Amino acid sequence: MFERKFHAWIDRYFYTPSFSQKLLAQILAPLSILYALVVTVKKRFSKEVDYKIPIISVGNLTLGGSGKTPLTKAIFLKFSPKFKTFIILRGYKRNSRGMHIVALDGKILVDIKTSGDEAMEYALGLQNANVIVSEDRVIAIKEAKKLGAKLILLDDGFSKFNIKKFNILLVPKPKPALNLTLPSGAYRYPLSFYKFGDFIPKQSDIKKTSTIKNPTKRMVLTTAIAKPNRLKEHFSSCVGKEFFPDHYEFKKDELEEILKRYNATSLLVTAKDYVKIKDFNLPLSLINLELELSSEFEKKISSFIK
Structure with a gap:
Protein backbone atom coordinates (compact mmCIF):
# COMPACT_ATOMS: atom_id res chain seq x y z
CA MET A 1 0.00 0.00 0.00
CA PHE A 2 2.82 2.42 0.91
CA GLU A 3 4.55 1.72 -2.41
CA ARG A 4 1.38 2.54 -4.36
CA LYS A 5 0.84 5.79 -2.42
CA PHE A 6 4.47 6.81 -2.85
CA HIS A 7 4.39 6.29 -6.62
CA ALA A 8 1.11 8.22 -6.83
CA TRP A 9 2.77 11.08 -4.91
CA ILE A 10 5.76 11.03 -7.28
CA ASP A 11 3.45 11.13 -10.30
CA ARG A 12 1.63 14.18 -8.90
CA TYR A 13 4.96 15.82 -8.00
CA PHE A 14 6.22 15.63 -11.57
CA TYR A 15 2.99 16.27 -13.50
CA THR A 16 0.32 17.96 -11.34
CA PRO A 17 2.19 19.32 -8.32
CA SER A 18 0.54 20.96 -5.34
CA PHE A 19 1.87 24.23 -3.94
CA SER A 20 4.05 22.39 -1.41
CA GLN A 21 5.41 20.09 -4.12
CA LYS A 22 6.25 23.08 -6.32
CA LEU A 23 8.05 24.62 -3.37
CA LEU A 24 10.03 21.41 -2.84
CA ALA A 25 10.97 21.37 -6.53
CA GLN A 26 12.31 24.91 -6.25
CA ILE A 27 14.37 23.99 -3.20
CA LEU A 28 15.87 21.05 -5.10
CA ALA A 29 16.57 23.14 -8.24
CA PRO A 30 20.34 23.51 -7.52
CA LEU A 31 20.62 19.72 -7.55
CA SER A 32 18.82 19.63 -10.89
CA ILE A 33 21.33 22.08 -12.33
CA LEU A 34 24.19 19.91 -11.07
CA TYR A 35 22.55 16.77 -12.48
CA ALA A 36 22.08 18.41 -15.89
CA LEU A 37 25.72 19.50 -15.90
CA VAL A 38 26.93 15.94 -15.18
CA VAL A 39 24.76 14.49 -17.97
CA THR A 40 25.96 17.16 -20.40
CA VAL A 41 29.61 16.45 -19.60
CA LYS A 42 29.03 12.72 -20.04
CA LYS A 43 27.52 13.32 -23.49
CA ARG A 44 30.30 15.74 -24.44
CA PHE A 45 33.09 13.28 -23.74
CA SER A 46 31.43 10.13 -25.07
CA LYS A 47 32.76 8.76 -28.35
CA GLU A 48 30.41 6.86 -30.63
CA VAL A 49 31.50 3.42 -31.80
CA ASP A 50 30.18 2.05 -35.08
CA TYR A 51 29.26 -1.63 -34.65
CA LYS A 52 28.75 -2.10 -38.40
CA ILE A 53 25.06 -2.88 -38.10
CA PRO A 54 22.01 -0.57 -38.23
CA LYS A 207 -1.61 6.29 -35.64
CA LYS A 208 -2.82 4.41 -32.58
CA THR A 209 -5.66 1.92 -32.43
CA SER A 210 -6.65 0.55 -29.03
CA THR A 211 -9.17 -2.27 -28.70
CA ILE A 212 -10.20 -4.71 -25.98
CA LYS A 213 -9.86 -8.45 -26.41
CA ASN A 214 -12.40 -10.51 -24.48
CA PRO A 215 -14.39 -7.57 -23.04
CA THR A 216 -16.88 -8.30 -20.24
CA LYS A 217 -19.71 -6.34 -18.59
CA ARG A 218 -17.94 -5.48 -15.33
CA MET A 219 -14.23 -4.95 -15.96
CA VAL A 220 -11.78 -3.45 -13.46
CA LEU A 221 -8.82 -1.71 -15.06
CA THR A 222 -5.83 -3.13 -13.17
CA THR A 223 -2.42 -2.05 -14.37
CA ALA A 224 1.20 -1.50 -13.38
CA ILE A 225 2.44 0.88 -16.07
CA ALA A 226 3.87 4.37 -15.87
CA LYS A 227 1.31 7.12 -16.44
CA PRO A 228 -1.81 4.90 -16.35
CA ASN A 229 -3.97 7.88 -17.35
CA ARG A 230 -2.78 7.07 -20.88
CA LEU A 231 -5.54 4.45 -20.77
CA LYS A 232 -8.30 6.98 -20.03
CA GLU A 233 -10.23 6.09 -23.17
CA HIS A 234 -11.08 2.80 -21.45
CA PHE A 235 -12.06 4.27 -18.07
CA SER A 236 -15.73 4.58 -18.96
CA SER A 237 -15.87 0.88 -19.87
CA CYS A 238 -14.81 -0.15 -16.35
CA VAL A 239 -16.49 -0.34 -12.96
CA GLY A 240 -13.23 0.60 -11.23
CA LYS A 241 -9.54 1.37 -11.59
CA GLU A 242 -6.60 -0.01 -9.62
CA PHE A 243 -3.17 1.45 -10.39
CA PHE A 244 0.08 -0.11 -9.20
CA PRO A 245 3.70 1.09 -9.51
CA ASP A 246 5.41 0.52 -12.85
CA HIS A 247 6.79 -3.05 -13.17
CA TYR A 248 4.91 -4.15 -10.04
CA GLU A 249 4.96 -7.89 -9.34
CA PHE A 250 1.30 -8.84 -8.87
CA LYS A 251 0.12 -11.40 -6.34
CA LYS A 252 -2.79 -13.66 -7.18
CA ASP A 253 -4.62 -13.09 -3.89
CA GLU A 254 -4.63 -9.29 -4.26
CA LEU A 255 -6.08 -9.60 -7.77
CA GLU A 256 -8.74 -12.00 -6.51
CA GLU A 257 -9.59 -9.44 -3.83
CA ILE A 258 -10.02 -6.74 -6.48
CA LEU A 259 -12.39 -8.95 -8.48
CA LYS A 260 -14.42 -9.64 -5.35
CA ARG A 261 -14.49 -6.03 -4.13
CA TYR A 262 -15.89 -4.71 -7.41
CA ASN A 263 -18.02 -7.79 -8.12
CA ALA A 264 -16.14 -7.76 -11.42
CA THR A 265 -16.36 -10.18 -14.29
CA SER A 266 -12.76 -9.61 -15.43
CA LEU A 267 -9.59 -7.62 -14.95
CA LEU A 268 -8.76 -5.27 -17.82
CA VAL A 269 -4.99 -5.31 -18.27
CA THR A 270 -2.28 -4.23 -20.70
CA ALA A 271 0.07 -6.62 -22.48
CA LYS A 272 2.79 -5.68 -19.98
CA ASP A 273 0.51 -6.74 -17.11
CA TYR A 274 -0.76 -9.83 -18.90
CA VAL A 275 2.63 -11.53 -19.17
CA LYS A 276 2.93 -11.46 -15.36
CA ILE A 277 -0.53 -12.81 -14.51
CA LYS A 278 -1.51 -15.00 -17.45
CA ASP A 279 -0.91 -18.18 -15.41
CA PHE A 280 -3.06 -17.07 -12.44
CA ASN A 281 -6.18 -18.58 -14.02
CA LEU A 282 -8.18 -15.38 -13.50
CA PRO A 283 -10.72 -13.82 -15.89
CA LEU A 284 -8.80 -11.33 -18.03
CA SER A 285 -9.65 -8.76 -20.68
CA LEU A 286 -6.71 -7.44 -22.68
CA ILE A 287 -6.04 -3.98 -24.08
CA ASN A 288 -4.56 -4.42 -27.53
CA LEU A 289 -2.65 -1.39 -28.80
CA GLU A 290 -1.54 -1.28 -32.42
CA LEU A 291 0.51 1.46 -34.07
CA GLU A 292 0.78 2.43 -37.72
Whole structure:
Protein backbone atom coordinates (compact mmCIF):
# COMPACT_ATOMS: atom_id res chain seq x y z
CA MET A 1 0.00 0.00 0.00
CA PHE A 2 2.82 2.42 0.91
CA GLU A 3 4.55 1.72 -2.41
CA ARG A 4 1.38 2.54 -4.36
CA LYS A 5 0.84 5.79 -2.42
CA PHE A 6 4.47 6.81 -2.85
CA HIS A 7 4.39 6.29 -6.62
CA ALA A 8 1.11 8.22 -6.83
CA TRP A 9 2.77 11.08 -4.91
CA ILE A 10 5.76 11.03 -7.28
CA ASP A 11 3.45 11.13 -10.30
CA ARG A 12 1.63 14.18 -8.90
CA TYR A 13 4.96 15.82 -8.00
CA PHE A 14 6.22 15.63 -11.57
CA TYR A 15 2.99 16.27 -13.50
CA THR A 16 0.32 17.96 -11.34
CA PRO A 17 2.19 19.32 -8.32
CA SER A 18 0.54 20.96 -5.34
CA PHE A 19 1.87 24.23 -3.94
CA SER A 20 4.05 22.39 -1.41
CA GLN A 21 5.41 20.09 -4.12
CA LYS A 22 6.25 23.08 -6.32
CA LEU A 23 8.05 24.62 -3.37
CA LEU A 24 10.03 21.41 -2.84
CA ALA A 25 10.97 21.37 -6.53
CA GLN A 26 12.31 24.91 -6.25
CA ILE A 27 14.37 23.99 -3.20
CA LEU A 28 15.87 21.05 -5.10
CA ALA A 29 16.57 23.14 -8.24
CA PRO A 30 20.34 23.51 -7.52
CA LEU A 31 20.62 19.72 -7.55
CA SER A 32 18.82 19.63 -10.89
CA ILE A 33 21.33 22.08 -12.33
CA LEU A 34 24.19 19.91 -11.07
CA TYR A 35 22.55 16.77 -12.48
CA ALA A 36 22.08 18.41 -15.89
CA LEU A 37 25.72 19.50 -15.90
CA VAL A 38 26.93 15.94 -15.18
CA VAL A 39 24.76 14.49 -17.97
CA THR A 40 25.96 17.16 -20.40
CA VAL A 41 29.61 16.45 -19.60
CA LYS A 42 29.03 12.72 -20.04
CA LYS A 43 27.52 13.32 -23.49
CA ARG A 44 30.30 15.74 -24.44
CA PHE A 45 33.09 13.28 -23.74
CA SER A 46 31.43 10.13 -25.07
CA LYS A 47 32.76 8.76 -28.35
CA GLU A 48 30.41 6.86 -30.63
CA VAL A 49 31.50 3.42 -31.80
CA ASP A 50 30.18 2.05 -35.08
CA TYR A 51 29.26 -1.63 -34.65
CA LYS A 52 28.75 -2.10 -38.40
CA ILE A 53 25.06 -2.88 -38.10
CA PRO A 54 22.01 -0.57 -38.23
CA ILE A 55 20.97 0.24 -34.66
CA ILE A 56 17.78 2.17 -33.91
CA SER A 57 17.09 3.52 -30.43
CA VAL A 58 13.54 4.23 -29.30
CA GLY A 59 13.84 6.58 -26.36
CA ASN A 60 12.69 9.72 -24.57
CA LEU A 61 14.09 12.38 -22.27
CA THR A 62 11.78 11.80 -19.31
CA LEU A 63 11.09 9.25 -16.63
CA GLY A 64 8.23 6.85 -17.15
CA GLY A 65 6.21 5.74 -20.11
CA SER A 66 5.92 7.58 -23.39
CA GLY A 67 5.05 4.69 -25.69
CA LYS A 68 8.49 3.22 -26.34
CA THR A 69 7.36 -0.41 -26.17
CA PRO A 70 4.44 -0.21 -28.64
CA LEU A 71 6.56 1.83 -31.05
CA THR A 72 9.40 -0.69 -30.85
CA LYS A 73 6.87 -3.42 -31.59
CA ALA A 74 5.56 -1.52 -34.60
CA ILE A 75 9.05 -1.03 -36.03
CA PHE A 76 9.85 -4.72 -35.47
CA LEU A 77 6.66 -5.79 -37.26
CA LYS A 78 7.38 -3.50 -40.20
CA PHE A 79 11.04 -4.34 -40.79
CA SER A 80 11.66 -7.83 -39.37
CA PRO A 81 10.27 -9.60 -42.47
CA LYS A 82 13.14 -8.06 -44.48
CA PHE A 83 15.86 -7.91 -41.84
CA LYS A 84 16.50 -10.34 -38.99
CA THR A 85 15.74 -7.96 -36.14
CA PHE A 86 16.78 -8.15 -32.49
CA ILE A 87 15.27 -6.11 -29.66
CA ILE A 88 17.77 -5.31 -26.91
CA LEU A 89 16.83 -3.82 -23.56
CA ARG A 90 18.06 -3.65 -20.01
CA GLY A 91 15.25 -5.76 -18.59
CA TYR A 92 14.38 -3.37 -15.79
CA LYS A 93 13.43 -4.99 -12.44
CA ARG A 94 14.18 -8.52 -13.63
CA ASN A 95 15.42 -10.99 -11.05
CA SER A 96 18.64 -11.74 -12.95
CA ARG A 97 21.90 -10.17 -13.97
CA GLY A 98 24.07 -10.21 -17.03
CA MET A 99 23.03 -11.02 -20.57
CA HIS A 100 20.18 -13.42 -21.33
CA ILE A 101 18.67 -14.40 -24.66
CA VAL A 102 14.95 -14.19 -23.90
CA ALA A 103 13.68 -15.32 -27.29
CA LEU A 104 15.27 -16.54 -30.49
CA ASP A 105 13.27 -16.93 -33.70
CA GLY A 106 10.11 -16.92 -31.61
CA LYS A 107 11.23 -19.58 -29.14
CA ILE A 108 11.12 -18.35 -25.55
CA LEU A 109 14.23 -19.48 -23.67
CA VAL A 110 13.80 -18.05 -20.14
CA ASP A 111 11.06 -17.32 -17.63
CA ILE A 112 9.67 -13.88 -16.79
CA LYS A 113 11.73 -13.55 -13.61
CA THR A 114 14.86 -13.78 -15.75
CA SER A 115 13.59 -11.56 -18.56
CA GLY A 116 11.50 -8.91 -16.84
CA ASP A 117 8.02 -7.90 -17.94
CA GLU A 118 8.83 -5.72 -20.96
CA ALA A 119 11.18 -8.25 -22.56
CA MET A 120 8.60 -11.01 -22.09
CA GLU A 121 5.95 -8.76 -23.64
CA TYR A 122 8.10 -8.59 -26.77
CA ALA A 123 8.80 -12.33 -26.69
CA LEU A 124 5.16 -13.35 -26.38
CA GLY A 125 3.63 -10.62 -28.52
CA LEU A 126 5.81 -10.67 -31.63
CA GLN A 127 6.02 -13.46 -34.17
CA ASN A 128 9.58 -14.79 -34.60
CA ALA A 129 10.76 -12.50 -31.82
CA ASN A 130 14.46 -12.12 -31.05
CA VAL A 131 14.96 -10.49 -27.65
CA ILE A 132 18.04 -10.00 -25.47
CA VAL A 133 18.29 -8.39 -22.03
CA SER A 134 21.57 -7.00 -20.79
CA GLU A 135 22.77 -4.13 -18.62
CA ASP A 136 25.68 -3.84 -21.08
CA ARG A 137 24.11 -3.13 -24.47
CA VAL A 138 27.44 -3.53 -26.27
CA ILE A 139 27.74 -7.16 -25.14
CA ALA A 140 24.18 -7.76 -26.33
CA ILE A 141 24.85 -6.09 -29.70
CA LYS A 142 27.87 -8.34 -30.28
CA GLU A 143 25.83 -11.42 -29.34
CA ALA A 144 23.00 -10.41 -31.66
CA LYS A 145 25.46 -10.06 -34.54
CA LYS A 146 26.79 -13.57 -33.83
CA LEU A 147 23.20 -14.83 -34.01
CA GLY A 148 22.67 -13.30 -37.44
CA ALA A 149 21.12 -9.93 -36.66
CA LYS A 150 20.77 -7.47 -39.54
CA LEU A 151 18.93 -4.79 -37.55
CA ILE A 152 18.94 -3.96 -33.85
CA LEU A 153 16.31 -2.03 -31.91
CA LEU A 154 17.37 -0.57 -28.57
CA ASP A 155 14.47 -0.08 -26.19
CA ASP A 156 15.31 3.06 -24.17
CA GLY A 157 18.79 3.32 -25.62
CA PHE A 158 19.19 7.09 -25.95
CA SER A 159 21.56 7.27 -22.97
CA LYS A 160 24.05 4.94 -24.66
CA PHE A 161 26.08 7.79 -26.09
CA ASN A 162 28.95 5.42 -26.93
CA ILE A 163 26.88 3.56 -29.54
CA LYS A 164 26.39 4.90 -33.06
CA LYS A 165 22.66 4.69 -33.70
CA PHE A 166 19.56 6.35 -35.12
CA ASN A 167 17.85 8.12 -32.20
CA ILE A 168 14.06 8.27 -32.18
CA LEU A 169 12.93 10.53 -29.34
CA LEU A 170 9.33 10.49 -28.17
CA VAL A 171 7.78 13.60 -26.64
CA PRO A 172 5.78 12.78 -23.48
CA LYS A 173 2.07 13.44 -23.21
CA PRO A 174 1.27 15.05 -20.89
CA LYS A 175 4.50 16.94 -20.47
CA PRO A 176 6.04 17.33 -16.98
CA ALA A 177 4.98 20.40 -15.03
CA LEU A 178 8.54 21.78 -14.89
CA ASN A 179 11.13 21.80 -17.66
CA LEU A 180 13.84 20.72 -15.25
CA THR A 181 15.91 17.58 -14.83
CA LEU A 182 15.81 15.36 -11.78
CA PRO A 183 15.13 15.82 -8.92
CA SER A 184 13.00 18.93 -9.52
CA GLY A 185 11.52 17.72 -12.80
CA ALA A 186 10.85 14.46 -14.61
CA TYR A 187 13.50 15.00 -17.28
CA ARG A 188 16.45 12.59 -17.28
CA TYR A 189 18.22 14.83 -19.79
CA PRO A 190 18.02 18.58 -20.42
CA LEU A 191 15.42 19.75 -22.92
CA SER A 192 18.26 20.88 -25.18
CA PHE A 193 19.06 17.20 -25.80
CA TYR A 194 16.17 16.99 -28.25
CA LYS A 195 18.69 18.33 -30.77
CA PHE A 196 20.41 14.92 -30.63
CA GLY A 197 17.29 13.17 -31.88
CA ASP A 198 17.48 11.97 -35.48
CA PHE A 199 13.70 11.80 -35.65
CA ILE A 200 11.10 13.21 -33.26
CA PRO A 201 7.70 11.82 -34.30
CA LYS A 202 4.80 14.21 -34.55
CA GLN A 203 1.32 13.10 -33.56
CA SER A 204 0.53 12.50 -37.24
CA ASP A 205 3.50 10.13 -37.56
CA ILE A 206 1.98 7.48 -35.27
CA LYS A 207 -1.61 6.29 -35.64
CA LYS A 208 -2.82 4.41 -32.58
CA THR A 209 -5.66 1.92 -32.43
CA SER A 210 -6.65 0.55 -29.03
CA THR A 211 -9.17 -2.27 -28.70
CA ILE A 212 -10.20 -4.71 -25.98
CA LYS A 213 -9.86 -8.45 -26.41
CA ASN A 214 -12.40 -10.51 -24.48
CA PRO A 215 -14.39 -7.57 -23.04
CA THR A 216 -16.88 -8.30 -20.24
CA LYS A 217 -19.71 -6.34 -18.59
CA ARG A 218 -17.94 -5.48 -15.33
CA MET A 219 -14.23 -4.95 -15.96
CA VAL A 220 -11.78 -3.45 -13.46
CA LEU A 221 -8.82 -1.71 -15.06
CA THR A 222 -5.83 -3.13 -13.17
CA THR A 223 -2.42 -2.05 -14.37
CA ALA A 224 1.20 -1.50 -13.38
CA ILE A 225 2.44 0.88 -16.07
CA ALA A 226 3.87 4.37 -15.87
CA LYS A 227 1.31 7.12 -16.44
CA PRO A 228 -1.81 4.90 -16.35
CA ASN A 229 -3.97 7.88 -17.35
CA ARG A 230 -2.78 7.07 -20.88
CA LEU A 231 -5.54 4.45 -20.77
CA LYS A 232 -8.30 6.98 -20.03
CA GLU A 233 -10.23 6.09 -23.17
CA HIS A 234 -11.08 2.80 -21.45
CA PHE A 235 -12.06 4.27 -18.07
CA SER A 236 -15.73 4.58 -18.96
CA SER A 237 -15.87 0.88 -19.87
CA CYS A 238 -14.81 -0.15 -16.35
CA VAL A 239 -16.49 -0.34 -12.96
CA GLY A 240 -13.23 0.60 -11.23
CA LYS A 241 -9.54 1.37 -11.59
CA GLU A 242 -6.60 -0.01 -9.62
CA PHE A 243 -3.17 1.45 -10.39
CA PHE A 244 0.08 -0.11 -9.20
CA PRO A 245 3.70 1.09 -9.51
CA ASP A 246 5.41 0.52 -12.85
CA HIS A 247 6.79 -3.05 -13.17
CA TYR A 248 4.91 -4.15 -10.04
CA GLU A 249 4.96 -7.89 -9.34
CA PHE A 250 1.30 -8.84 -8.87
CA LYS A 251 0.12 -11.40 -6.34
CA LYS A 252 -2.79 -13.66 -7.18
CA ASP A 253 -4.62 -13.09 -3.89
CA GLU A 254 -4.63 -9.29 -4.26
CA LEU A 255 -6.08 -9.60 -7.77
CA GLU A 256 -8.74 -12.00 -6.51
CA GLU A 257 -9.59 -9.44 -3.83
CA ILE A 258 -10.02 -6.74 -6.48
CA LEU A 259 -12.39 -8.95 -8.48
CA LYS A 260 -14.42 -9.64 -5.35
CA ARG A 261 -14.49 -6.03 -4.13
CA TYR A 262 -15.89 -4.71 -7.41
CA ASN A 263 -18.02 -7.79 -8.12
CA ALA A 264 -16.14 -7.76 -11.42
CA THR A 265 -16.36 -10.18 -14.29
CA SER A 266 -12.76 -9.61 -15.43
CA LEU A 267 -9.59 -7.62 -14.95
CA LEU A 268 -8.76 -5.27 -17.82
CA VAL A 269 -4.99 -5.31 -18.27
CA THR A 270 -2.28 -4.23 -20.70
CA ALA A 271 0.07 -6.62 -22.48
CA LYS A 272 2.79 -5.68 -19.98
CA ASP A 273 0.51 -6.74 -17.11
CA TYR A 274 -0.76 -9.83 -18.90
CA VAL A 275 2.63 -11.53 -19.17
CA LYS A 276 2.93 -11.46 -15.36
CA ILE A 277 -0.53 -12.81 -14.51
CA LYS A 278 -1.51 -15.00 -17.45
CA ASP A 279 -0.91 -18.18 -15.41
CA PHE A 280 -3.06 -17.07 -12.44
CA ASN A 281 -6.18 -18.58 -14.02
CA LEU A 282 -8.18 -15.38 -13.50
CA PRO A 283 -10.72 -13.82 -15.89
CA LEU A 284 -8.80 -11.33 -18.03
CA SER A 285 -9.65 -8.76 -20.68
CA LEU A 286 -6.71 -7.44 -22.68
CA ILE A 287 -6.04 -3.98 -24.08
CA ASN A 288 -4.56 -4.42 -27.53
CA LEU A 289 -2.65 -1.39 -28.80
CA GLU A 290 -1.54 -1.28 -32.42
CA LEU A 291 0.51 1.46 -34.07
CA GLU A 292 0.78 2.43 -37.72
CA LEU A 293 3.74 4.53 -38.84
CA SER A 294 3.41 7.36 -41.33
CA SER A 295 5.10 7.00 -44.69
CA GLU A 296 7.59 9.72 -43.72
CA PHE A 297 8.48 7.83 -40.54
CA GLU A 298 9.00 4.59 -42.46
CA LYS A 299 11.15 6.36 -45.06
CA LYS A 300 13.39 7.86 -42.37
CA ILE A 301 14.02 4.40 -40.90
CA SER A 302 14.47 2.77 -44.32
CA SER A 303 16.99 5.42 -45.34
CA PHE A 304 19.01 4.78 -42.20
CA ILE A 305 18.99 1.00 -42.60
CA LYS A 306 20.23 1.22 -46.17
